[in-house]
Amino acid sequence: MNSFDPQRQDLLKQRWQERRQITGAASTSSSLAGFPGLEDDDLVSTVVPAVTVVLEGRSICQRISLHSHGSYQSLAKALREMFVENAEDSDDFDLSNVIPGYLIAYEDMENDLLLVGDLSWKDFVRVAKRIRIIPTKTNSRKGSTGA
Template sequence: MGRSNENSSYLNDTELRLGLPGTNGSEKKRSFSDISEESTSGVEDCHDDYLIPQQSKVQAIGWPPIRSYRKNFLEAKKSQDESTRMYVKVSMDGAPYLRKIDLKQYKDYKELLRALEAMFKFNGIEYEQTYEDKDGDWMLVGDVPWEMFIGSCKRLRLVKGSESNGLA
C-alpha cells in the first residue's frame, strides 16, 4: 500500500492542470465543460468593442490596393473598350512589323484605305487589301457590306497586286 501513496504523490506532481504556473495543487480540478462555460460568458462582454463590423468582412480587397476613383475609371474604360472597339492586326508584305487598328474607328472602306496608306506609306494601286474572316478564309476587302466586314474580320493583310489574283 505504501507504493500506491508514492504513485499518487508522483501523479499529483506530474499531473497537468489548468491554471497559472506556481499555483498550488489544493484547488479543485476543473473539467473542460466548466472552463468553456465560464470563458464564453465573459468573452462576448469584454470583446464587443473590438469586433469588426460584418460589412467590412464581406468586402474583398485586392492587392495592391487602388483608390476607388481609379477603380471606377478602369471599369468604365473596360466597358467602353468592349462596346466601341474592335482591334485587328494588319500586316503588309515586305514590312518587318505588324500594326493593330480599331475597325470601328472608320465609317467605310475609303477611310480604312486612307488610314492604311498613311500607316504603311504605300500606294493603294500597288497593294490589295485582304482579310481573314471568322471561318479562316482570305477575302478581298470591299466584297461584302461594311457592317458585315467589321463583324467577320479577324485580321488584315496587304499583299502585292500580283499575289491576290487567287482570292475572290
C-alpha cells in the same frame, strides 16, 4: 473560342441584359438605358478588339480599330497614312489604289482570305479579324526572251 465567335457575342449580350435586370435598369431591345443612343449591336462591337494589319514583306504589324471608321473610304485613308510615305491628302482613294502595287484582303473568322470590299461595311467589321496587304503579282521572268 475567339472574341469574334457569334456565340460569344450572344453570351456577352445576354450577360449584359441580365446585369441590367439585376441593377433595376429597364430592359429595352432598341437602346440601353445607361447609354442613350447605344444599340445592342454597338455594345457587342465595343468588346471586339482592333484587327491586325499585315503588310507582306514587313516584320512589324500594325493594329487598327475598324469601329473607329465608318466606311471603306475611311479605312483606305487610314491604311494609306500607315504605309505610304508622304501620302497626299485626298479623298479620291479606294481600296484598289490605296497602296500602289498591293491588294487589300482580309481574313475572316474562318481564316478564309477574301478581298476587302466584298461585304457591306457593317458585315466586314463584324467578320474581319486580320487585314493583309498583299503585293500584286508581277512577271517574274522580266527580261527573258522565251527562246
